[in-house]
Amino acid sequence: MADQSLRIVEILEQRIAVVASAQEVLVAWENIPFTPPQDKPYLRVFVLPATTQSLDFEAKAQTYRGILQVNVIAMSGNGVGESRSLAQLIADEFPEGRHLPDGELSVYISGQPTIHPGIQDRTSSGPTGGSGSISYTIPISISYRADY
Template sequence: MSHTRIAELLEARLGEWANAKGVPVVWENISENPPDTLYLQAYAMPATTTTIDLAEKLQVLPGIWQINVVAKAGEGVSVNGARALADEVAALFPAGLALSDGGLTCYISTPPTVYRGITSDTRYSIPVSMSYRAHLITH
């Protein structure tokens, strides 16, 4: 359940920003009908939850938050603004950012990395990836 809440926090921040910029987002498990313009794909990828105290009540919920900036293949990275948009996405999730929902706070725990683009026949995708973690005290 808490990994779901973490994904919702991360998605809400990205969604509000993307709506304000007019950038479409293709969310997880939604039929992809990609636009002809730049768009984003977002994935929260949880890792194994651990406990770090002797009472096993403090849970650590880590994971990776990845946003792909997707453009048409064959247009370069500067003309269509894909590289610039990837840098903006990275700036939206700086290391140390705290996102809270009630008793759960999720922290971006590593600086975002903008990776080299991946080309397919029709798309060029620039991954922006960072680690997150949340601590949760159970009763």
């Protein structure tokens, strides 16, 4: 039986791409050069798989679980309203119980998405001696499961 981990990543990332495109929001994908917009929020996406577990003694049925981590990031000084609205929209697109089918494999959202409090990013020293925050991030954690 082939491992389905990468296929699950693709299914989840495809759904994020559809949502981001519909909202005209940029996504900073893994290992792809990206210049953050200065005037509006963007997304950074990570799929964090847990250890795959066998459901039977013959290891014919596997359970894949993990977290889809979506960070809404805005440049510091742009306020929180637009970022919070975008975080809620992302959470609403992944309600508990939602199925994301792809042939024989179906990924489903196994818990209510959690929108965490915003995080003010590190401070930096400017060339003139000034310092300030670089960005503001609202993390959204979305639990998923796929049985195959």
